Amino acid sequence: DTEVTQTPKHLVMGMTNKKSLKCEQHMGHRAMYWYKQKAKKPPELMFVYSYEKLSINESVPSRFSPECPNSSLLNLHLHALQPEDSALYLCASSQEYRGPNEQFFGPGTRLTVL
């Protein structure tokens, strides 16, 4: 199984809502990532988890809260988002965080904040 799954595929939320994005992989990878991708732009790294511990936070606003409950799951909790947070949110995983490891990407969650 070389797949990273993400749910939901689409999400529309108001600025006062609380929602969560979910990512799952069963490849035994120990590193997992969240990226944000705006239209016609490359993905931008948000967070990196290595062995279920947060290794990198790219100065992401606190309204985005990541969580790694176990080595297969990665969540992104959303609260009080702004319309400019509307984007495609991509999850990825790799065997290890250190070294030139291939990152496997999920299909993304398209988020719209009203």
Place this chain on the structure above:
Amino acid sequence: AQSVTQLDSQVPVFEEAPVELRCNYSSSVSVYLFWYVQYPNQGLQLLLKYLSGSTLVKGINGFEAEFNKSQTSFHLRKPSVHISDTAEYFCATIIQGAQKLVFGQGTRLTINP
């Protein structure tokens, strides 16, 4: 700082024609380079990677790339494209030390029948 630059934002070609998507990198240390493809409304898929060794790298879907140290380039090529190759293509490198994957701005490949 390590980075990659994709020289063309859009490349239109006719079906069955050859294509080259250009990528230049900047690095004074060992470099790891990747090409990813993103089909419409999908995530990214790795086409190929250069870590070391042979400078000609073959990937999936008939794509290949050549690592050229003297020209600091890693251009992606395909001898004959198909309509299904229509997608956004990203060149990427790993920033060593920070261990971050950073992407170029992307090249939109459009195949015309």
